[in-house]
Structures are given as C-alpha cells and as structure tokens.
Amino acid sequence: MRSHIATLAASAALGLALTGAAVADPVEDSLTVITEDGELEIVTRTAAPDHLKDVLPTIYSGWHYREDETRALQRDDFDNPGMVFADRGHDNWNAEIGTGGESCASCHGGPESMKGLRAVTPRVDAKTGKLMIIEDYVNACVTERMGLEAWGVTGDKMKDMLALISLQSRGETVNVAIDGPAAPFWEKGKEMYYTRYGQLEMSCANCHEDNTGQMIRADHLSQGQISGMPVYRLKDAGVVSAQQRFVGCVRDTRAETFKAGSDEFKALELYVASRGNGLSVEGLGVRH
Template sequence: MQRQSHMRLAATVFSLALAGGAMADPVEDTLVIETDEGQIELVTTTAAPAHLQDVMDTIWSGWHFREDETRDLQRDDFDNPGMVFADRGLDSWNAAQGKNGESCAGCHQGPESMKGLRAVLPRVDEKTGKLMILENYVNACVTERMGLEAWGTTGDKMKDMLALISMQSRGEVVNVAIDGPAAPFWEQGKEIYYTRYGQLEMACANCHEDQQGKMIRADHLSQGQINGFPTYRLKDAGMVSAQQRFVGCVRDTRAETFKAGSDEFKALELYVASRGNGLSIEGVSVRH
C-alpha cells in the first residue's frame, strides 16, 4: 500500500509539473565557436548510437534545449563564463604545487597532451581493471606523483582541472567503449538509469527519455547528454561536473543519493556518456 501511495504521489507531482506544458522541440541551430585560433563547428545532433535506436532515432546536445541568450554565450570564448575556470585550471597545471615542487606540466608538458582523453572517458584502466572517470586520473596524479591529499571529486581545484582538460578535446567525438571489460559497468549504469528512486519514484529515463522536449515548470527537458560537462550553470553561477549533476538529480527525487565519485555514479556516467556517442565534446559548455 505504501509503495502504491508513493507511485500515485509521483504520478501526481510529475503530471502537475508538466500540466499545460506544450511540447518544445529542440531548437534547430548550429554551434560554431569563435576562439583565439579560429572557428570550431561542433556536432550537436546526430543519429543515435546503435544501442539507443530502439528508443530514439536522434541524439541532441543539451545546448539545443536552452534559450537563445544561453546558447549565444557558448558561441564565443570571450563571452563564455566557463572559460575563467579553464584559465584557473591552466594556472594550476603550471604551478609547482607538489611536495617536491612537482607540477602537471613537469610530467605532461602542455595541457594539449590531454587531447582526446575526455572523449573516451569513462573507461576501464588496463592495469587495475577499475572504471576510471577523469577525476580519478587527476587524483591519481595528485596523490601518487605529487604526494598531496586528494583534491576530492567536486572541489573547485578539481573542477578547474576538469575544465582545462576537457577543453583539449573540444570538437572530438564522444566514443566511449561499452563492450569488453567495460560491459559489466555499462550494464550497471544502465540499470541505475532506468531504476526509480526516492519518494517520487522517478528514474533518469522518466525525464530525459520519456518526457524529453517537454517543459517542466520553466525548464525545457533535454536528453540529459553530458558531452558538455563540466558546464557553467547559470543557475549556480559556477562550474558543475557530471558527478555533481547526478547527485542533484537523485536528490530531486527525494532520495538518499549515492556519493559523487562512487562506483554507482561512475557506472552511471559511463552509461550516460555512451548515450552521447557521436556528439562533440563541448569543452566548457553553458547551461541554464
């Protein structure tokens, strides 16, 4: 009886949130970014990857679901507020901050050495067999090579570095592996994506698959793609990582959430990233 009551509550709340909300298809637009080195045209919509074609034909970056003013902020690096955080990441990259003066640049040279990395993460580490997100790699360097305490998963220094490293793959196509050693993690992430959580008994798929394109209050529901993360979120006036967003989404269902960087959310990140295979990494995006 209690479960039925919760399900009725979830259905009522969700239907009220969507009541009167007209369909609002993703905006037909092209994202060309002005940079110091010229223009970059990004792939923001393409055919759905094979494993999604039973539920949708086309995938869209969240950029297409934002207002004109928000989309325009991402068209020029000088207007994009997230670039400040990538610049801070560059300062951190070059800083001698290890116990013995180690720096990221000391091992890796320029940040351009990270080109392509963001597009294939999460991935299974060949040596350890563990599923790794970008934060894991950063913290491995911080602790094992610099002799420092881990930066954590969602701290400012970590997000600055995520912004910098992600920028190096801007324009690269998302291509995360879901077979081989990644398969069990991908299956775990898929299960989490379709599992209902919290008092509202809602799953990721309820918003980002079943109701994509609809308005929930003043928000236009996207497909929940993460090719743009980390993103400058206007609502938060700061950078938000995919792991942070997962925490926020689960909390919105009135549930006890997994921790950022947990095995569960790493598996979820792999699955959600795979739903965007074929879209461009946006580096530092701007969202509502």
C-alpha cells in the same frame, strides 16, 4: 500513513505537470565556436548510436534545449563565463604544488597532452581493471606523484582542472567503449538509468527519455546528454560536472543519493556518456 499519502500526491502532481506541459522541440540551430585559434564546428545533433536507435533515433546536445541568450554565450570563448575557471585550472597545471616541487606540466608538458582523453572517458584502466573518470586520473597524479591529499571530486580545484582537460578534446567525437571490460560497468549504469529512485519514484529515463522536450516548471527537459560537461551553469554561477549533476538529480527525487565519484555514479556516467557517442565534446558548455 500521512507521509505515504503525501508521496502519492507529489507523484501524481508531478505526473500531471509533465502530461499537461507544453512540448518544446529542440531548437534548429548549429554551433560554431569562435576560439583563439579560429572557428570550430561542434556536432550537437547526429544519429543515435546503435544501442539507442530504438529509443532515440536522433541525439541532441542539451545546447539545443536552451534559450537563445544561453546558446549564444557558448558561441564565443570570450563570452563563455566558464573560461575563467579553465584559466584557473591552467594556473594550477603550471603551479609547482607537489611536495617535491612537482607540477602537472613537469610530467605532462602542456595541457594539450590531454587531447582525446575526455572523448573516451569513462574508461576501464588496463592495469587495474577499474572504471576511471577524469577525476580519478587527476587524483592519481595528485596523490601518487605529488604526495598531496586527494582533491574533492566536486571541489573547485578539481572542477577547474576538469574544465581545462575537457577543453583539450573540444570538437572530438565522443566514443566511449561499452564492450569488452567496459561491458559490466555499462550494464550497471544502464540499470541505474532505468531504476526509479526516491519518494517520487523517478528514473533518469522518466525525464530524459519519456518526457524529452516537455517543460517541467521553467525547465526544458533535454535528452540528458553530457557531451557539454563540465558546463558553466548560470543558476549556480559556476562550473558543474556530470558527477555533481547526478547527485542533484537523484536528490531531486527525494532519495538518499550516492556520493559523487562512487562506483555507482561512475557506471552511470559511462552509460550516459555512451548515449552521446557521435556528438562532439563541447569542452565547456553553457547551460541555465
């Protein structure tokens, strides 16, 4: 009885915090990144995809919800602290780490061969019919071609490689498929997005749809777009992936969370990515 009362009190307190919080609209700004090859314009605001127009007519990258100083870090690759991790991924790309001396480069050439992959994943593999995230592709190479044990989905090696691969698609338009073989996975992810979890009985939509723009404690609630993922998160002093954030968000509802890389979270990543169709892949965003 006492725990039930405590749960109700926590839920009520959170609801009051959201209701009474100040609304801070997304910042009017544009993002042009200085790269080693010149300037690159990133689409961080655009019309919502058809399946979302009744809910959010305009979609915004989470970049628009961050402070001036945080946004500035993403404008120049030299200032972006996440580039150190992408460089580590590049070192691993060229390293002959396979049991037979294989490297990523020995099969794929340079990392630029991955251009476009980030913009269309998660996607259904034509051969197996399985929904694949980039981490699945990396582990397939690590285990099947290199003879190694799978890397952890949220381990450092995996996130370094994810950062490197994502950068190859920077500036390309997010365009994940939601029809055909992807449809049942997308529907599952959508159901999860609107399902309330945990003692706080909160869904993804409660924060990122119902209360977009609100301040909850010191956090400015964004639309929850993942076009910037993976991101360098200042409070974590490291790279954070979409799968990692899903774990953290569900855990914050005081629920027993699904595992990173689970079928549930892969379906959720597909649905959330589809909400950002039309934005640019940011490659490696910076968030607080």
